[in-house]
Amino acid sequence: MKIFTAAQIKALDAFTIQEQNITSSELMERAATACFQWITSHYPIQKPILVLCGMGNNGGDGLALCRILIQHGFSAKAVILKHRETFSDDASHNLTSLHHQAPDDIQILEPGSFVTGIDENILVIDALFGTGLNRALDEWTAEFVHEINELPNEIISIDIPSGLPSDVLPTKNAAVIEANHTLSFQLYKRSFLHPESSKFTGKIHLLHIGLNEKFIEATHSQYKIIDKQVVKEIYKPRNSFGHKGNFGRAQVVGGSYGKIGAITLAGKACAKAGAGLVFTLAPSCGNNIIQTTNPESMFIASGEKFINEIKVNKSINAIGIGPGLDTEAATKEALLQFLETNEKPLVIDADALNLLSENEEHLLKLKYAAILTPHPKEFERLFGTAVDTMFQVEIGRAKAMKYNIHIILKGHHTAVLTPSGECWYNMTGNAGMATGGSGDVLTGILTALLAQGYTTKDACLLGVYLHGLAGDLAANELSEESLIAGDIIDYLGKAFLTFKD
Known part of the structure; x- marks a missing residue:
């Protein structure tokens, strides 16, 4: 198995979309469905779930996941951090879909606001920031992450813990979600394989979402996995x-x-x-x-x-x-x-x-x-x-x-x-x-x-x-x-x- 950079993974997504003649929203739906299937195999339907979403594509994964959870009878709610002016196209699409289905289960947090009074039984899903993040979190977003890490709740990160880089290791005291589980898509991020990241990723689970195998085979990487x-x-x-x-x-x-x-x-x-x-x-x-x-x-x-x-x-x-x-x-x-x-x-x-x-x-x-x-x-x-x-x-x-x-x-x-x-x-x-x-x-x-x-x-x-x-x-x-x-x-x-x- 190869290890790709964030840029290569982005190219892989784009190639998959083109080669399979699907939309980026459909690929996002696959990712959200794979996460839903993992969650349902590990948690009962009675488990309340809070999905923390950003405004980019990682947030789009979270919004799609929240909708699917609600469709299947889970008590789920999405909290969106308004950390930028506009949503990505796919995040906007999934926000609209979720709003049509469950408008009362969406909360938008303005800058400076925090989530409070969360029952410790609630499962927290981290879909704040993904591999597209190109700088360390700071100010409100960093403080928000630190607040979440103080909670006793179990946390699952989607694709990558928010604030963790894919291709390098975080700096000391960087604001990074400390997840119990990370549900990543098909390939390891290189940062997952180093001890400095272990307290952030928890246990890593690779979920197959049908990314194009021809691209993976043809794309060069000096970094690989020794597997069976x-x-x-x-x-x-x-x-x-x-x-x-x-x-x-x-x-x-x-x-x-x-x-x-x-x-x-x-x-x-x-x-x-x-x-x-x-x-x-x-x-x-x-x-x-x-x-x-x-x-x-x-x-x-x-x-x-x-x-x-x-x-x-x-x-x-x-x-x-x-x-x-x-x-x-x-x-x-x-x-x-x-x-x-x-x-x-x-x-x-x-x-x-x-x-x-x-x-x-x-x-x-x-x-x-x-x-x-x-x-x-x-x-x-x-x-x-x-x-x-x-x-x-x-x-x-x-x-x-x-x-x-x-x-x-x-x-x-x-x-x-x-x-x-x-x-x-x-x-x-x-x-x-x-x-x-x-x-x-x-x-x-x-x-x-x-x-x-x-x-x-x-x-x-x-x-x-x-x-x-x-x-x-x-x-x-x-x-x-x-x-x-x-x-x-x-x-x-x-x-x-x-x-x-």
Whole structure:
């Protein structure tokens, strides 16, 4: 699924209207009907509803929705903010239609007025301002939004919470409706996928309104969603006549005294994600732990308490390095020497990233397109701070192109950034995965996929989706609170089975 800008969505609407030979009011009616259907499937007809409408097209959606609700027996009322001189054509059309049907259920608020005395049982629908808003709310409209946010009522935003931009993130203290649910139309807005917006959007629901698929397919976007359809096209079922040699030799490198658990998790995940053979290079102090807890992995010793040399057999197909590695001087020297000559597909995580961050020019040593998997703080150490998470992604895109690397910027919607400038947001995963060792598991999964012959990009897309999906399956059964990194490994099998649906 692609992510479009507000301008592209406007063009998509216009193309749909022209191609399907419908009016803009008819498309608005589709949107309002889709919202009505969602509301009726979640709330009883006895639920009183207040629809807050602006004078633009988002307000038109709200006016149409209010009319449909009343037609079907709901107790609904529209409150219109007179925030400009004239209504948009479609909003005016729907105001007229609503007035003919229920003139007593419309209230127009003059500037400076507010809604007061709302019973907390009333469901509030936000249809004040949509994607056409091109500036932050101020004065009366901003104060009105702040007043609504103070109410205890449940709020549903239509298309986008009023005051939230589509293509950038709101400034600190911006006036934005804080919705419990957002009913958006067919495609995600990019701002929905960043943590700064989560308190505004609540739970997001995409409603299909028949927007033109040809336009969506033909229109370019560097921003996309990793969903089941994407990964099912990537996933390669096993050859029934294959043997362990056909599914790749993977080597994970890491661990130090007190941090052997990290590389153990990476090795276990690597085996569970399908690598034919897994080798674990770690200090000798981890031998007994790794051989006992992960007997599927073959152990290679390097150093006593920390790694002092990185040895890789020519038969190895992919390498994952960093979990529990530590930042000893000898380990740093070993890492840099290894990068000088390595030509294997490579995943770099954790302390390996921290060692590279001491000098960004170290990234020039990556002769083979590598995968870097930083969380936001590791990203900052590598590439500097950013004003917000969306700008952080933009920095990551630039660095991925500059150094010909893939960057997996971990978070709730993990972003995969490619050397061609693409940004793929992942839609699996949950807050229970914010636990020690979760990133080590991802390193193992990615290394296994590379070893099996997936391209670097495909390994990234499939790997983060699998990682998040296994976490979701585990959380569904165990709860987010009790989820630990090892549970993600245990549920990888069930995650793979979903590709066979």
